[in-house]
Amino acid sequence: MTLPVHRSLAGQAVDALRELVLTGEIPPGARVNEVEVAARLGISRGPLREAIRQLASENLLVLVAHRGAHVPAATPEDIRALFELRTALECAAAELAASRRTDADVSRLREVCAESRRTYQAGERFPYRLDLAFHQALLDAARSPHIAEQVRLVQQRVVLLRSGLNDDPPHQHASLDDHDALVDAVAAGDPQRASSTMRKHLARVCAQMLAESDLAESH
Amino acid sequence: MTLPVHRSLAGQAVDALRELVLTGEIPPGARVNEVEVAARLGISRGPLREAIRQLASENLLVLVAHRGAHVPAATPEDIRALFELRTALECAAAELAASRRTDADVSRLREVCAESRRTYQAGERFPYRLDLAFHQALLDAARSPHIAEQVRLVQQRVVLLRSGLNDDPPHQHASLDDHDALVDAVAAGDPQRASSTMRKHLARVCAQMLAESDLAESH
DNA sequence: GAACTGCCAACTGTCGACAGTTAACACCCC
DNA sequence: GGGGTGTTAACTGTCGACAGTTGGCAGTTC
Numbered sequence A, B: 001m002t003l004p005v006h007r008s009l010a011g012q013a014v015d016a017l018r019e020l021v022l023t024g025e026i027p028p029g030a031r032v033n034e035v036e037v038a039a040r041l042g043i044s045r046g047p048l049r050e051a052i053r054q055l056a057s058e059n060l061l062v063l064v065a066h067r068g069a070h071v072p073a074a075t076p077e078d079i080r081a082l083f084e085l086r087t088a089l090e091c092a093a094a095e096l097a098a099s100r101r102t103d104a105d106v107s108r109l110r111e112v113c114a115e116s117r118r119t120y121q122a123g124e125r126f127p128y129r130l131d132l133a134f135h136q137a138l139l140d141a142a143r144s145p146h147i148a149e150q151v152r153l154v155q156q157r158v159v160l161l162r163s164g165l166n167d168d169p170p171h172q173h174a175s176l177d178d179h180d181a182l183v184d185a186v187a188a189g190d191p192q193r194a195s196s197t198m199r200k201h202l203a204r205v206c207a208q209m210l211a212e213s214d215l216a217e218s219h
Numbered sequence C: 001g002a003a004c005t006g007c008c009a010a011c012t013g014t015c016g017a018c019a020g021t022t023a024a025c026a027c028c029c030c
Numbered sequence D: 001g002g003g004g005t006g007t008t009a010a011c012t013g014t015c016g017a018c019a020g021t022t023g024g025c026a027g028t029t030c
Helices: A009-022 A034-041 A045-057 A076-100 A103-121 A128-142 A145-162 A169-187 A191-217 B009-022 B034-041 B045-057 B076-100 B103-121 B128-142 B145-162 B169-187 B191-217
Strands: A062-064 A068-070 B062-064 B068-070
Touching (some): A009 A034, A009 A145, A045 A062, A045 A068, A045 B045, A076 A128, A076 A145, A076 A169, A076 A191, A076 B145, A103 A128, A103 A169, A128 A145, A128 A169, A145 A191, B009 B034, B009 B045, B009 B145, B045 B062, B045 B068, B103 B128, B103 B169, B128 B169, B145 B191
Antiparallel strands (some): A062 A068, B062 B068
């Protein structure tokens, strides 16, 4: 299957600009200068403005009349509220996954867990990439496209909040255990337990992020 | 507090176009002709394209390369998946509302229920407007802005799916009872019961919509 | 010295025009 | 007459230019 050669410039701009925001190249609080970014991407302001509108409706940018777009800076209150949303979505996904999972789903989940643990025990931090892969595998098992889409958007915002934060090893260790417990609940086909395990997991992650954000604030 | 007199044309276009889609003036399946709609709104294609992008990321429009935007037509499978998302969000909202409600919240909820019942017993159908008002009041009690925002977006899509469908009285009667039961659970501060009541309510609404959509299909 | 006023540069908001693509119609060949 | 092909009109994708607004800076006044 070959993807269309000609993607629209606006479409490319969405991806490129999203990358600039999520990697922190345009840091929280910074404004997006239309002419500058358009020149940087080698396009005109038209398609870029369309891309900005789209990212604004994904909450990666905030629009202010006559003052353009800027990357939102998160408050602790924001983080809490965002994790309420994430919890609602991912607990539901965990429930559905426990109801609908196939053997292949469980294998995939165990595989991701094993790789995470290998990387962690090799002395390195286990990369955030693998954490995302785990949650993605769980969403695949849930087979609920609309929930999956919303989780993707929320995770994006979490990535934005994470920029500048570092996971510490104890927290990582706990997360690995959480993931294993989640897979067990899903494998056992126990929606109730899957949901409550996910809730605890996300509560821990949220608390960790709040702690690190406090730390970063008083640097 | 005076709102800015000068809202951007793109911003106005978002509202106007959303209205056109939600009222069914641009029906499901229909394409959005940029020059035609731009002329209709009295603006140029630039701002309109920005508005189209935004509505597309709200899933009220679908973009196809070189063939513009069209209003999506829902399949039964879509409806089911969308209600999985709605259930995840509104059950969480019901839980939070039961934990956080104030006396004022409960009063407001009872008020909306009473008005719905009055309208219904007056022989008319109780307007969808009051159903939305009830769910809105519940969201207010939940005090979770991000969840509220997502519910708003999902409800919008439900409104789109509803275009062309009519509620029948038995279903409306059941919904009124559901709403009352929900208020009781919230007033009692019982998150568990609020959540399960909401789940049953939405399951009923979803089943009703699926039945009506089947009916409409074989007209 | 502080505050107010008027100007100026930078940037956003909007438009009209041009280029490229798509889809439908007419035409031609078999 | 059916299928394939060339043509054309309609529409989307993109750009450059102009108008309006904002925020800062210099100059002036008290």
